[in-house]
Amino acid sequence: MIENDNIIEVKGLVKKFGNFIANDNLTFDVRRGEIFGFLGANGAGKTTAIRILSGLLYPTSGDVKVAGFNVYKEREKVKKNIGYMSQKFSLYEDLTVRENIRFYGGIYGMSKKYIKEKTELLLERLKMQEIQNTLIKSLPLGWKQKIAFSVAIFHNPKIVFLDEPTGGVDPITRRDFWEMIYETSHSGITVFVTTHYMDEAEYCDRVSIMDQGRIEALGKPGELKEKYASQNMNEVFIKIAR
């Protein structure tokens, strides 16, 4: 590909809510195919940034390009190329697993036949054939999160945004979930993930650490640990956030 290797380019992104500055002059790039960790404490401005990148919020100023398209002007083109999984739960509780997949596949414009074939493969991979006709509301949280993630990448986007995808589940389920993230990354989809679990930061190719609306550090986990003379990402984070 002749395009450059950055799939997300952010220059001077500012988002204000009244007097409150949620994102203060963010500048960073995300490389094609990597797992990019977007870390920070609660309220640091991670969700605001991810919502701007996925076209749910207008930035106050700055230049944001996602998958080569301008987020303000080419919103609909951006939307075809991204997947999004919010921290708020996004599947329909009163629909079954299969119905949820079919609906989201459908509104991305896929044909019925294609959806059907792809759903079979997906259910097999998730080992969820037996619960395909179960209502979402009767499934445990960890399963719901796996399905929500699968739905978010069902239309083969170039990037998937995951906003605190592992909130509220046990370490084993989190581990499983990260396996899925790796698989996704291997299949060529760029993963942009926010989290406040610092152990998860170790799994990322590169991370940025946000504090009070600003990016305070950006780099490979190994580099950051070296730079801040820390044993693990937790220490790095505490040193940055003081």
Place this chain on the structure above:
Amino acid sequence: MNKLTVRLNLFVKLIRMRKIKFILQKEFIQIFRNRTMLPLIFGIPIIQLVILVHAATLEMKSIEVFVVDKDLSSLSHKIVNKFDGTPFYEIAGVSFSLDEAYEAIEKDEADFILHIPYGFERDLIRENKSEAQLFINGINAMTAGLINVYSISIISEFNKNIIVDLTKMPQVKNMNPINISESYWYNPELNYKIYMLPGILVILVTIISMFLAAMNIVREKEIGTIEQLNVTPISKVEFIIGKLVPFMIIALFELAFGLLIGKVFFHVPIVGSLWLLFGFTFVYLLAVLGIGLFISTISSTQQQVMFIAFFFMLVFILMSGIFTPTESMPMWAQRVNIINPFYYFMRVIRMILLKGSGLWDISKELISLLIYGIIMLSLSVWKYRKVA
């Protein structure tokens, strides 16, 4: 010109049936999976029509009269008998004391007093005129008016007969050179139910469609799925159409179901064309669903929707002309009715069902509602934001 065609093409491209089909499928699954939904769709029409049509009646029945006959003459007896003899009046009490009669009114045991003073018959024979009094409880102005009119008609009927009796004149007809003969059109028996049922049907169809549409989008906001939809490339128009069609179908079904009940239980006449009625209802629903969708785009919780929708619904219903003719409302109220969708449908459903009005007769209402619907739907498409 070129720009316009590009825009039009873009618009057509934005609406893809395939995507809408998936939204419809999902909406219908959700509606019919919801356990409160089916009883709502079938139960409400039966209850509203069967109970309300009977209850919301303006017909006078068993109006209680308290008689104070101080004259106790044969003439006063005849008058009292006339009042007693009608199916509308019942004698609640008889006394010589007006105070006792007042008390009965205060206790709400009587609706009006018929007072025949002492010397009633004597005055009539000697002076050729006499007076009786009616005291009517005016709290319910409508009933009071009806009592007044009806009592006067009893007494004037009575007048004619006394003149005959007293004067023994042979040519009675000459006494009434002008003879008024009445004939009521379209509802010859003045059957109140036939008038009320279409009105209640209007309320039913409107409430169901407006509330369901308004609650639907706001529900997606509350559970957060709207955000997931907003990150997809689905267009606003596709989304609104997908949300609109299911409620359109349910509302049209409600109308059919309500008409069936009306036909079977109340023998409501269907003089005009059903095609025209359903066609008009379709246009009407565009406006009503437009209002519902608009309310849901400006609200963020179901509670807000309930309050806003309830407020407008109440005002609109009372001003719609379901009980009282809108023509007798003050001018400003008639002007306000321009934005009252109920007003149009209330008129037209009665015109089509009872009078058999045709397309030409209802064209004014049809065009008004069409414009109304286009405005409301455009407003809700415009107001529905995929980006905050």
